[in-house]
Amino acid sequence: MTQPASIALSMPRLGLYGGAEGFGWRLAEALAAQGHAVSFLCARAEGRLPQGVTPVELGRPPFGRAVKNLWFAWAVEKHLRAHGYDLVIGLGRTWNQDILRVGGGPQDIFNRLTLAAHGEGLTRLGKSLRRALSPSAAVIKWMEARQFDTPANPDQRVVCVSHLVRDWLLEAHPALDPERVSVVYNRPDLSRFQPLPAERRAALRAALGLTPADVVVCTAGTNFALKGVGTLIRALALLPQHFHVAVAGGRHPDAWIALAKRLGVAGRVRFAGKVDDMPGFYGAADVFALPTYYDACSNAVLEALACGLPAISSSRNGSAVFVDPKLVLPDPGDAETLARLITTAAAQAADATRPAFVWPDGQPSGLAPYLDMVDQLLLEKRGRP
Numbered sequence: 001m002t003q004p005a006s007i008a009l010s011m012p013r014l015g016l017y018g019g020a021e022g023f024g025w026r027l028a029e030a031l032a033a034q035g036h037a038v039s040f041l042c043a044r045a046e047g048r049l050p051q052g053v054t055p056v057e058l059g060r061p062p063f064g065r066a067v068k069n070l071w072f073a074w075a076v077e078k079h080l081r082a083h084g085y086d087l088v089i090g091l092g093r094t095w096n097q098d099i100l101r102v103g104g105g106p107q108d109i110f111n112r113l114t115l116a117a118h119g120e121g122l123t124r125l126g127k128s129l130r131r132a133l134s135p136s137a138a139v140i141k142w143m144e145a146r147q148f149d150t151p152a153n154p155d156q157r158v159v160c161v162s163h164l165v166r167d168w169l170l171e172a173h174p175a176l177d178p179e180r181v182s183v184v185y186n187r188p189d190l191s192r193f194q195p196l197p198a199e200r201r202a203a204l205r206a207a208l209g210l211t212p213a214d215v216v217v218c219t220a221g222t223n224f225a226l227k228g229v230g231t232l233i234r235a236l237a238l239l240p241q242h243f244h245v246a247v248a249g250g251r252h253p254d255a256w257i258a259l260a261k262r263l264g265v266a267g268r269v270r271f272a273g274k275v276d277d278m279p280g281f282y283g284a285a286d287v288f289a290l291p292t293y294y295d296a297c298s299n300a301v302l303e304a305l306a307c308g309l310p311a312i313s314s315s316r317n318g319s320a321v322f323v324d325p326k327l328v329l330p331d332p333g334d335a336e337t338l339a340r341l342i343t344t345a346a347a348q349a350a351d352a353t354r355p356a357f358v359w360p361d362g363q364p365s366g367l368a369p370y371l372d373m374v375d376q377l378l379l380e381k382r383g384r385p
Helices: 019-033 065-082 107-117 121-133 135-148 163-172 198-207 229-236 254-262 278-283 299-306 318-322 335-350 368-381
Strands: 006-010 037-042 053-057 087-090 099-102 157-160 181-183 215-220 243-248 269-273 287-290 311-314
Touching (some): 107 121, 107 163, 163 181, 215 229, 215 278, 215 335, 229 243, 229 254, 278 299, 287 335
Parallel strands (some): 099 157, 243 269
């Protein structure tokens, strides 16, 4: 480890709720644990703070998303000019940093891949027009170009959360030097996410009124449309009566409850809302399915795999590289193929000899590669090899 340094991380929200936010929180705490003086530049801090980290709340005006994004980037820039940090790590749409973590993908590609999630005909056309006329979308596109095409720091290292995001980024911004764009995958807490003991699993299922013959297909996410919950419910309608769907997260499931009622499967679909015990949620299920229209690197897929579930994902998810290739769904809107994959995964789940998920050692993941990168950059800045 290098000598302690002053390090700033920037992201609009400092907190543990949300995949990107949780990563930033843990990275800040890990850097502080190494003795660095860590400041976290945010619009607001909420909940428990990472130990040893100083939150710097820059605020945000109570206006629309476009103004909020611009304000925060400007406020971060102003703060950085007034304070001499040894190293800056950007975790959002900011312009001047040594390391930029890209947790999503380019807006144009996101819009192209997700439009089909918003219905058909006039509904889809309306969504397309709203996106085209959105001031926020125009601002984000401009900010993205400034991040990648004309960065304030030409030596910034760009780190994508999956090879899929890297491919999307280089497609949208061909001027980027591929040598400066690396990949570090998300990594779940493997001490927390692991297969449950048989008695604990049985107790959870009994509390839900499930029999040993029932097959529970679970999924998790906040945006039901983008996560393909509609496709999952349509697939459920093609499966036998002992198959059920459980959905964690999200808000306002009324439209999907109505879909389940129209298809006659409402009694086999449970919307659990925000779930505090996600290992228990996965542990009570048999299969995980995420027919997502777009995911940079779904943490839920990785968590479910770590909990011992066969996982299905669409090919538009960066963490699909960890999924059994036979369980990758090419088209997130294809309910018939999804139903067949669920049947295959359920057979795997019933096989007591199926191998446990083992994290591949050759895939850079988690916090360690970032800590190594920080050490390397600090040595370079101090003129040491």
